[in-house]
Amino acid sequence: MEGSSSKYLITFLLILVAISSCINSGMAGKANRLSTEFIRTSCKSTIYPSLCFSSLSAHANSIQTSPQLLASTALNVTLSSAQSTSSLMVRLSKTRGMSPRVAVAMTDCVEELSDSVDELRQSIAEMGNLKGSNFKLMINDIQTWVSAALTDESTCTDGFQGNSMNGKVKTTVRGKIVKVAQLTSNALALINRYAAFHD
Ligand SMILES: *[C@@H]1O[C@H](CO)[C@@H](O)[C@H](O)[C@H]1NC(C)=O
Secondary structure (H helix, E strand, C coil), X not given: CHHHHHHHHHHHHHHHHHHHHHHHHHHHHHHHHHHHHHHHHHHCCCCCHHHHHHHHHHHHHHHCCCHHHHHHXXXXXXXXXXXXXXXXXXHHCCCCCCCHHHHHHHHHHXXXXXXXXXXXXXXXXXXXXXXXXXXXXXXXHHHHHHHHHHHHHHHHHHHCCCCCCCHHHHHHHHHHHHHHHHHHHHHHHHHHHHXXXXX
């Protein structure tokens, strides 16, 4: 008798656990859908909305519906892409047998990408320090640094224009830097949006 009533109790508890985990995952799913919609809507204010959405939607759980977390995540994603492109450029710039013109463009680009990585890092650090009283001043600094990073990246891609460029360098390198510049432009748009919300 006792054995069968404890069996009932266990069954009852298992059902309870199952029900509550259903409710929990339902709520998590709803929060995730809400965040995904928030990201999609916010990305519409950027110049490259589909890149914006594809680069940020994987972080929906941590972004939730916060314009600040959206902007900082966009900055972090941009930094990691800029860093890997920057190291690729450093490796490629040591390649032998490049034409002088390509070699110069590569050397300049390594410098410009390294500057843009520094500017993005500085912005991320400041993003973590944003305080009520100094908000305007700090967000202004961030906007200035991210704009400077975008200028550096654009100067780099400009160096790879023209017909004398080797086909492989042009497609692999230029394509990657263009993507970093597009991510940076999107991050800047999301920072501007966040700053406007805060007014
Ligand atoms: C972005 O990166 C910084 C530095 O690694 C980190 O402290 C911060 O939490 C990250 N922000 C988000 C939203 O992931």
